[in-house]
Amino acid sequence: MHIAVTGAAGFLGQRLIRRLLEREQLRGQPISRLTLLDQVQVEVADSEGVEVVSLAVDITAPRAFDELLDERPDVIYHLAAVVSSAAEDDLDLGLAVNLDATRALLEGCRQRDLSATRLVMASSVAAYGGELPDTLDDMTALHPQNSYGAQKAVSELLINDYSRRGLIDGLVLRLPTIAVRPGRPNAAASSFVSSIMREPLNGEEAVCPVPTDLELFVMSPDKVVKALVHGAEIDGETIGPFRAFMLPGITVSVGQMIETLGEVAGPQAIEWIRHEPDSKIQSIVGSWPTRFHTQRADVLGFERDRDFRDILQAFQEERH
Amino acid sequence: MHIAVTGAAGFLGQRLIRRLLEREQLRGQPISRLTLLDQVQVEVADSEGVEVVSLAVDITAPRAFDELLDERPDVIYHLAAVVSSAAEDDLDLGLAVNLDATRALLEGCRQRDLSATRLVMASSVAAYGGELPDTLDDMTALHPQNSYGAQKAVSELLINDYSRRGLIDGLVLRLPTIAVRPGRPNAAASSFVSSIMREPLNGEEAVCPVPTDLELFVMSPDKVVKALVHGAEIDGETIGPFRAFMLPGITVSVGQMIETLGEVAGPQAIEWIRHEPDSKIQSIVGSWPTRFHTQRADVLGFERDRDFRDILQAFQEERH
Numbered sequence: 098m099h100i101a102v103t104g105a106a107g108f109l110g111q112r113l114i115r116r117l118l119e120r121e122q123l124r125g126q127p128i129s130r131l132t133l134l135d136q137v138q139v140e141v142a143d144s145e146g147v148e149v150v151s152l153a154v155d156i157t158a159p160r161a162f163d164e165l166l167d168e169r170p171d172v173i174y175h176l177a178a179v180v181s182s183a184a185e186d187d188l189d190l191g192l193a194v195n196l197d198a199t200r201a202l203l204e205g206c207r208q209r210d211l212s213a214t215r216l217v218m219a220s221s222v223a224a225y226g227g228e229l230p231d232t233l234d235d236m237t238a239l240h241p242q243n244s245y246g247a248q249k250a251v252s253e254l255l256i257n258d259y260s261r262r263g264l265i266d267g268l269v270l271r272l273p274t275i276a277v278r279p280g281r282p283n284a285a286a287s288s289f290v291s292s293i294m295r296e297p298l299n300g301e302e303a304v305c306p307v308p309t310d311l312e313l314f315v316m317s318p319d320k321v322v323k324a325l326v327h328g329a330e331i332d333g334e335t336i337g338p339f340r341a342f343m344l345p346g347i348t349v350s351v352g353q354m355i356e357t358l359g360e361v362a363g364p365q366a367i368e369w370i371r372h373e374p375d376s377k378i379q380s381i382v383g384s385w386p387t388r389f390h391t392q393r394a395d396v397l398g399f400e401r402d403r404d405f406r407d408i409l410q411a412f413q414e415e416r417h
Numbered sequence: 418m419h420i421a422v423t424g425a426a427g428f429l430g431q432r433l434i435r436r437l438l439e440r441e442q443l444r445g446q447p448i449s450r451l452t453l454l455d456q457v458q459v460e461v462a463d464s465e466g467v468e469v470v471s472l473a474v475d476i477t478a479p480r481a482f483d484e485l486l487d488e489r490p491d492v493i494y495h496l497a498a499v500v501s502s503a504a505e506d507d508l509d510l511g512l513a514v515n516l517d518a519t520r521a522l523l524e525g526c527r528q529r530d531l532s533a534t535r536l537v538m539a540s541s542v543a544a545y546g547g548e549l550p551d552t553l554d555d556m557t558a559l560h561p562q563n564s565y566g567a568q569k570a571v572s573e574l575l576i577n578d579y580s581r582r583g584l585i586d587g588l589v590l591r592l593p594t595i596a597v598r599p600g601r602p603n604a605a606a607s608s609f610v611s612s613i614m615r616e617p618l619n620g621e622e623a624v625c626p627v628p629t630d631l632e633l634f635v636m637s638p639d640k641v642v643k644a645l646v647h648g649a650e651i652d653g654e655t656i657g658p659f660r661a662f663m664l665p666g667i668t669v670s671v672g673q674m675i676e677t678l679g680e681v682a683g684p685q686a687i688e689w690i691r692h693e694p695d696s697k698i699q700s701i702v703g704s705w706p707t708r709f710h711t712q713r714a715d716v717l718g719f720e721r722d723r724d725f726r727d728i729l730q731a732f733q734e735e736r737h
Contacts, residue, residue, distance in 0.1 A: 239574075254561070337548065339547050339558075
């Protein structure tokens with residue numbers, strides 16, 4: 098079992114790699130090789146028994162995926178992306194990474210007859226937008242109101258069509274907002290969601306750029322990584338006529354998150370949060386829907402978190 | 418008022434050009450120039466007072482739109498496309514024409530700051546597919562089950578995002594199956610829809626490749642051309658948060674069409690129809706939905722045909 102991961106240096110990539118190495122197998126087969134792609138060389142500790150090949154590649158360059166695909170991976174996790182704020186700031190960069198690189202990956206698979214290779218791409222709740230119903234479902238149209246979401250929606254359509262044509266065995270998981278992320282803030286418009294929990298727990302100031310009644314649709318890093326693993330293991334035939342759907346998050350308001358922070362870490366933790374409205378972030382994140390019937394994902398066995406308290410406690414335990 | 422038309426040699430292009438020259442104005446401004454693009458030079462009769470420039474261009478070539486866009490058209494009708502069966506047979510050609518050329522057109526507009534230029538693209542009912550509700554509406558997801566539909570859906574997302582960013586003033590009209598078309602059969606999977614009416618009226622044999630209980634969502638050439646004109650005239654602000662929607666067709670079964678043919682042209686006309694099932698055409702056309710609430714189009718003032726008898730009679734009158 099040869100698994101490739103693009104965006105391997107990222108938060109999700111790192112966490113997925115760790116999980117795969119712990120599991121030692123995928124689809125019932127021992128993992129023999131991991132090929133890790135990112136702009137920088139990715140180092141992996143404790144990979145006994147698994148050949149790890151790290152490639153530093155600019156995925157917007159011509160033939161960027163050649164070395165990876167020539168080794169005919171069985172599963173490709175395509176996690177590399179320019180996130181929401183960055184894609185909004187730089188249309189060309191977003192198109193190059195979020196659209197053209199996905200297409201190059203698909204074409205590379207097609208040219209090598211990798212029709213049985215499972216390609217799992219991460220998409221996003223940001224692909225939804227516009228005038229939405231109160232509760233969305235698997236048949237709700239994607240009317241993205243940000244370039245990141247538009248580019249992800251385009252990639253979904255291409256992956257679906259290449260899969261339908263039998264050129265690849267693709268699957269796209271639309272991720273809820275991931276919370277709570279460790280590390281530092283990034284260029285995602287949703288970066289604050291983790292910041293306003295993580296920084297106070299570290300005794301640091303955090304900025305909340307949105308009103309506290311703003312709702313979010315969130316999923317813990319643990320459940321997201323579980324979903325990525327599961328996404329490689331479910332059978333293509335059972336997925337249905339469209340290879341992209343929303344993962345089961347939970348709905349929580351920023352106010353509820355802050356309240357839970359107070360309960361879990363004491364009221365003084367809340368004092369670290371400074372409220373500074375940012376209309377740009379508010380307009381991006383505010384356009385993302387927060388209530389879903391995730392029927393497709395539920396039927397296929399993807400798991401949701403129990404509540405936000407669970408998520409925050411798991412994050413705290415991990416820190417110690 | 419300078420209007421450009423891609424796919425100008427095609428059936429819709431020709432008909433639209435005729436209508437524009439008859440109207441002499443668009444958006445309340447006299448039409449001063451028409452730029453016509455197609456693979457071949459397009460000739461136009463009776464264009465008094467209007468400068469007509471015909472360009473023979475391969476729109477998949479680099480800088481294909483330069484000459485057109487340098488003249489800063491006020492309205493661009495982007496009708497050039499590789500139709501459904503052809504796009505299914507040749508993925509690369511479909512991607513080049515239906516996706517890359519649309520993107521090149523958008524980029525060309527962006528580079529020239531044509532932010533006020535209204536770009537009207539024709540999309541299709543073929544963009545829908547998969548497990549659909551009985552009646553679709555403006556919020557039904559696009560899960561295309563054919564490459565033509567996928568490529569059109571991708572172009573819709575790009576046009577929407579470029580419009581949202583203020584780089585262009587775009588609008589995409591999803592066309593029902595157009596019936597009855599004059600002329601000869603083409604590579605569209607839906608070509609038979611017109612054939613089984615047109616050929617019998619001409620005393621020629623036609624092949625019906627689908628069961629008679631198959632339903633279609635159809636619109637007359639006249640109403641489609643009216644919609645294209647209207648699509649250039651409606652205000653961008655009123656369109657709403659997504660620049661693509663379905664036009665109001667009418668639902669009719671192949672059996673009802675044949676029955677109407679018998680009523681309008683006499684029972685002997687029906688004898689010309691030979692029933693030869695074609696599973697490929699059946700699977701493409703059978704995946705297209707046939708019942709819609711076209712609320713967005715209705716609110717914006719787009720018109721539907723009264724019934725299929727009206728459509729067939731209008732076609733017959735035009736022949737004489």
